[in-house]
Amino acid sequence: MSYVDEVYERIVRENPGEPEFLQAVKEVFDSLKPVVDANEDKFRREALLERIANPERQFKFRVPWIDDKGQVQVNTGYRVQFNSAIGPYKGGLRLHPSVNLGIIKFLGFEQIFKNSLTGLPIGGGKGGSDFDPKGKSDREVMAFCQSFMTELCKYIGADTDVPAGDIGTGAREIGYMYGQYKRIKGVFEGVLTGKGLSYGGSLARTEATGYGLLYITEEMLKCNGQDIKGKTVAVSGAGNVAIYATEKAQQLGAKVVTCSDSTGWVYDPDGIDLAALKEIKEVRRQRLTEYKNYRPNSEYHEGKGVWSVKCDIALPCATQNELDLEDAKTLVANGVTAVCEGANMPTTLEATEYLQKNGVYFLPGKAANAGGVATSALEMSQNSERLSWSFDEVDSKLQGIMVNIFHNLDAAAKKYGMDGNYVAGANIAGFEKVVEAMTAQGIV
Numbered sequence: 001m002s003y004v005d006e007v008y009e010r011i012v013r014e015n016p017g018e019p020e021f022l023q024a025v026k027e028v029f030d031s032l033k034p035v036v037d038a039n040e041d042k043f044r045r046e047a048l049l050e051r052i053a054n055p056e057r058q059f060k061f062r063v064p065w066i067d068d069k070g071q072v073q074v075n076t077g078y079r080v081q082f083n084s085a086i087g088p089y090k091g092g093l094r095l096h097p098s099v100n101l102g103i104i105k106f107l108g109f110e111q112i113f114k115n116s117l118t119g120l121p122i123g124g125g126k127g128g129s130d131f132d133p134k135g136k137s138d139r140e141v142m143a144f145c146q147s148f149m150t151e152l153c154k155y156i157g158a159d160t161d162v163p164a165g166d167i168g169t170g171a172r173e174i175g176y177m178y179g180q181y182k183r184i185k186g187v188f189e190g191v192l193t194g195k196g197l198s199y200g201g202s203l204a205r206t207e208a209t210g211y212g213l214l215y216i217t218e219e220m221l222k223c224n225g226q227d228i229k230g231k232t233v234a235v236s237g238a239g240n241v242a243i244y245a246t247e248k249a250q251q252l253g254a255k256v257v258t259c260s261d262s263t264g265w266v267y268d269p270d271g272i273d274l275a276a277l278k279e280i281k282e283v284r285r286q287r288l289t290e291y292k293n294y295r296p297n298s299e300y301h302e303g304k305g306v307w308s309v310k311c312d313i314a315l316p317c318a319t320q321n322e323l324d325l326e327d328a329k330t331l332v333a334n335g336v337t338a339v340c341e342g343a344n345m346p347t348t349l350e351a352t353e354y355l356q357k358n359g360v361y362f363l364p365g366k367a368a369n370a371g372g373v374a375t376s377a378l379e380m381s382q383n384s385e386r387l388s389w390s391f392d393e394v395d396s397k398l399q400g401i402m403v404n405i406f407h408n409l410d411a412a413a414k415k416y417g418m419d420g421n422y423v424a425g426a427n428i429a430g431f432e433k434v435v436e437a438m439t440a441q442g443i444v
């Protein structure tokens, strides 16, 4: 049995009940085979795969808080510090009822390679809780965030571990968490990113993941002789990534015709009305059923269905495993040419393989959505030098980073004879730098 298969079997044995983590490891390990096979003795002797797939440490803690009725509620908090070979742990905090250790580990594992791909000095980590901010009052959200940070602050710091937002953790939650960290630790430091502009946040961080997704998509299309202008785009999700992906796609001359949330989806044949979408989701925090009030010609459908719409480019921007084999078949039958992941692992392994086999350009999330964490690293730089850069300065650095990521992963795929396989290219390019740093630092 090859070293890769041996280690994967061990990981399956040692991590029962964590399907998302195993899925992420399998995808990465499968594409690393050519690299590992070429250096099998060294990798085996140094147990590099065992080390890279095992978090350096992980915390699981109780988060008690009091709701508006005076009832004590208890949630579970997590922080997984996966790999610090190339910099302090960096990765968001997810607040969603589906959160468990396996999901945080899958996200933390992906984050190692994503952060490496940005070319910036950041290691991989992730955290969160099964707390659901939806439907809670501001006071309840604050009570949760303060309790969560009271424990989390023991493990993080501007030079050790710098969390950020993710699903359910936006500007409001980051603000409450930052306030509590500062109160307990008594220091004003860049310990979180995604902060408000008045207390150390970076311009363009809000837009970064969605904009970055479009910058890399545009570069990939350009390198394959295509133009994004005039293309029809299907976007899923209606949160931070989806909204700013839609904004940049529209700026680049594409027409976005869909969006979705966890209850249903919208088809707007005239193109999504971005101002209406922002009003519904960012200001009023409402369901997408409201969209029809702004755009009577649009359609609202309950449940899943975004991928049944005919489009040239699909941008899954909601959550993991939201695009399955059936969806991939429908997209291909409808003539899709590119699928680029705004969310983390939104496409199942079977769907990814099907898309690739059918000649669809496929950009994995760890490359395509790296603009968010890259801009978080730029926020860290600004905090360290106690300066704020202009929107254009941050945005142009982001654009440069995304274009670079594409060329690095494209080159890595070509180097190992897998031209056009951007999944393999992203995994290999991200992995090589981390392995070099791990090797240089000895057995730790």
Ligand code: NDP
Binding pocket: 098, 165, 166, 167, 168, 169, 209, 237, 238, 239, 240, 241, 242, 260, 261, 262, 263, 317, 318, 319, 320, 342, 343, 344, 369, 370, 372, 373
């Ligand atoms: P948000 O919370 O802002 O938005 C998430 C969107 O996805 C919402 O529309 C939400 O619907 C929908 N959604 C969430 N969970 C589910 C589910 N289980 N089923 C169906 N729909 C769901 O999160 P973000 O936009 O920040 O994150 C989206 C994805 O992008 C995640 O995978 C995240 O990890 C990834 N990502 C985010 C980055 C960032 O900078 N924000 C950076 C890199 C990756 P509803 O409102 O109904 O819950």
